[in-house]
Amino acid sequence: MKNIIYFLIVASSLLACKSKSHEETQAVSVNHRTIRKIDIHSHFRYSRKYLPVLHKKWNMRSVLVDVSIEDSIGIARSWQPYLTHSQAHPDLFFLCSSFIGVDIDSPNFRQRIIEQLSQEISSGAKMVKVWKNFGMVTKDSSGNYIQIDDARLQPIWDFLKGKGIAVMAHIGEPEQAWRLLDPDNPHFGYYKNNPQYHAFNIPDIPSYDSIIAARDRWIENNPDLKILCAHLGSMSHDVDMVADRLDNYPNMYVEPAARFGDLARQNPKKVGAFFAKYQDRIMFGTDFGNSNPEEAMTDAELEQEKEELDANYTLLWDYLSSTDTLEIRGQTTVGLGLPASILDKVYFQNSVNFLKLE
Numbered sequence: 101m102k103n104i105i106y107f108l109i110v111a112s113s114l115l116a117c118k119s120k121s122h123e124e125t126q127a128v129s130v131n132h133r134t135i136r137k138i139d140i141h142s143h144f145r146y147s148r149k150y151l152p153v154l155h156k157k158w159n160m161r162s163v164l165v166d167v168s169i170e171d172s173i174g175i176a177r178s179w180q181p182y183l184t185h186s187q188a189h190p191d192l193f194f195l196c197s198s199f200i201g202v203d204i205d206s207p208n209f210r211q212r213i214i215e216q217l218s219q220e221i222s223s224g225a226k227m228v229k230v231w232k233n234f235g236m237v238t239k240d241s242s243g244n245y246i247q248i249d250d251a252r253l254q255p256i257w258d259f260l261k262g263k264g265i266a267v268m269a270h271i272g273e274p275e276q277a278w279r280l281l282d283p284d285n286p287h288f289g290y291y292k293n294n295p296q297y298h299a300f301n302i303p304d305i306p307s308y309d310s311i312i313a314a315r316d317r318w319i320e321n322n323p324d325l326k327i328l329c330a331h332l333g334s335m336s337h338d339v340d341m342v343a344d345r346l347d348n349y350p351n352m353y354v355e356p357a358a359r360f361g362d363l364a365r366q367n368p369k370k371v372g373a374f375f376a377k378y379q380d381r382i383m384f385g386t387d388f389g390n391s392n393p394e395e396a397m398t399d400a401e402l403e404q405e406k407e408e409l410d411a412n413y414t415l416l417w418d419y420l421s422s423t424d425t426l427e428i429r430g431q432t433t434v435g436l437g438l439p440a441s442i443l444d445k446v447y448f449q450n451s452v453n454f455l456k457l458e
């Protein structure tokens with residue numbers, strides 16, 4: 101539930117005003133309809149009549165990314181509704197499974213996870229997600245936080261390598277989580293509303309550096325496992341940090357879902373050069389989703405939700421493709437003006453290759 105709240109915040113706060121000068125509009129040359137798109141990071145839990153129409157308008161397909169979270173009644177997931185959506189619209193949605201480290205010390209942990217993943221891969225999962233509960237939340241029977249490079253997880257990575265299935269990793273959090281909240285930071289609202297992830301106030305949580313280091317060791321130790329670091333690998337405040345890892349680990353890829361606000365705080369020329377240099381390793385992702393069943397919403401609410409989603413797709417498209425002045429999560433910046441060849445890779449071809457879709 102907590103992460104569902106997150107993408108609502110993301111969706112509503114991403115949307116912001118945008119202005120164009122006459123001169124700036126001259127640089128916009130790529131029509132969004134001509135570029136096929138895959139959103140590799142979405143959470144559309146509930147079906148919507150407008151979603152197929154909107155996806156067609158944007159020439160887009162979305163990966164429904166499951167997350168395993170431990171709550172008061174057990175392990176909560178979105179796998180079943182996602183499976184139903186993808187079966188109803190195989191032309192629209194791809195599937196991503198997930199697992200969590202709860203009960204890692206029980207004798208059948210690995211067997212249970214491998215059986216679950218095996219079944220879900222047979223049902224169509226193209227990728228498996230691990231979330232920040234590795235590193236920051238879930239503890240083993242000795243009371244230690246389970247880091248993502250834990251040797252007890254290695255048989256699971258070996259299984260996925262054997263299947264040729266990639267991993268999406270949201271490990272750690274933006275470094276803001278380990279600092280006093282800054283009202284100007286793009287993540288201020290999230291940690292204000294989700295204090296359980298504001299590590300600054302929870303000294304028990306390992307440091308940012310140690311969680312990132314464990315993630316780096318895991319990537320390095322599994323060169324045959326393709327790893328997509330969600331949210332720019334929790335290093336979105338500094339593209340140099342991301343570049344450093346991409347240089348060191350050929351099996352690492354990134355996507356910027358819910359971190360466009362951090363990119364907007366950095367020099368657009370530098371961010372554009374980052375996209376150009378790593379154009380084969382960056383995939384488009386948004387973290388957009390929904391959290392209410394359609395029948396619980398009024399027509400007006402559904403219309404508003406649709407318009408906000410459309411506006412958010414437009415804002416991200418304008419940021420990547422144009423050189424307009426725009427505002428993302430309170431940060432004024434100019435678009436990156438990426439050429440069609442790079443937009444095609446980032447929006448589509450890199451995800452096709454990564455997920456082995458063709």
Ligand SMILES: [Zn+2]
Pocket residue numbers: 103141143165387
């Ligand atoms: Zn997400």
